[in-house]
Amino acid sequence: MTPLKSPSGMLAYRRLPSAQALHGTLALHILLGFLPAETDSRFATPMSLDWTHGELHEGLRCFHSGAFFEAHEHWESVWLAAQEPERTFLQGLIQVAASFHHFQRGNCAGTISLLRSALRRLDRYPETFAGIAVTPLRAAVRLWLEALETVPQPSPPPLPQLQLAERGSLP
Numbered sequence: 001m002t003p004l005k006s007p008s009g010m011l012a013y014r015r016l017p018s019a020q021a022l023h024g025t026l027a028l029h030i031l032l033g034f035l036p037a038e039t040d041s042r043f044a045t046p047m048s049l050d051w052t053h054g055e056l057h058e059g060l061r062c063f064h065s066g067a068f069f070e071a072h073e074h075w076e077s078v079w080l081a082a083q084e085p086e087r088t089f090l091q092g093l094i095q096v097a098a099s100f101h102h103f104q105r106g107n108c109a110g111t112i113s114l115l116r117s118a119l120r121r122l123d124r125y126p127e128t129f130a131g132i133a134v135t136p137l138r139a140a141v142r143l144w145l146e147a148l149e150t151v152p153q154p155s156p157p158p159l160p161q162l163q164l165a166e167r168g169s170l171p
Contacts, residue, residue, distance in 0.1 A: 049078075049086055049130040051164060059097070060162060068101040089129055092121035093162070096141065100159065112148050115141050128165035136163055 051057055059074030072094050079090040099114035119141050127135045140160030147156055 049090075051131050054078075063097055064161060066100075066104075066159065068097045068104065072097040072101065085125075086130055088121050089125055089132075092118045092125075093132075095121070096137070096160070103156075108148060112145065115145050115148075119145070131165055133163040133165045136160075 049056060051060055055074045055078050059071040059078075062068070062074060063071035075090055075094050075097065079087060079094060082090055095114045095118035099111045099118060102108075102110035102114060119138060122134055122138050122141070125134050127133070137160055140157070143157045144160075147154055
């Protein structure tokens with residue numbers, strides 16, 4: 001059994017196929033996100049992220065309503081099929097959602113850890129990426145980290161809202 005990490009950092013165990021079955025199951029493992037897409041260039045198709053419907057839209061709706069665990073679940077289903085650079089970007093968003101789920105449950109250390117991981121990923125991207133305004137999100141994450149790491153802790157800042165790069169804040 002081989003441990004694999006989901007974008008939120010949770011471990012899952014998957015049995016890897018035998019050597020003779022590996023060739024036939026390589027595509028399946030890549031599709032499910034258990035192996036990096038760089039393993040086989042045939043699967044490196046660019047992906048367009050559409051935030052106006054489907055799992056991405058549902059994740060945004062959940063995120064903005066404070067249902068962070070559900071947002072994480074919706075985005076993770078897209079992340080599983082994503083290729084780079086969208087894959088790492090989605091991983092950063094998933095970690096932001098998971099961090100606020102931890103915050104809601106009173107886990108400050110988990111919140112800080114996931115926000116730091118998310119910021120490391122999001123810092124790699126330009127001001128806007130895949131239709132999302134990344135700069136205000138990074139600023140909100142930094143504000144939260146500062147507040148959570150300050151002793152005594154001040155009142156937390158407002159929860160971040162993801163903004164579409166072209167149309168402003170999403171409902």
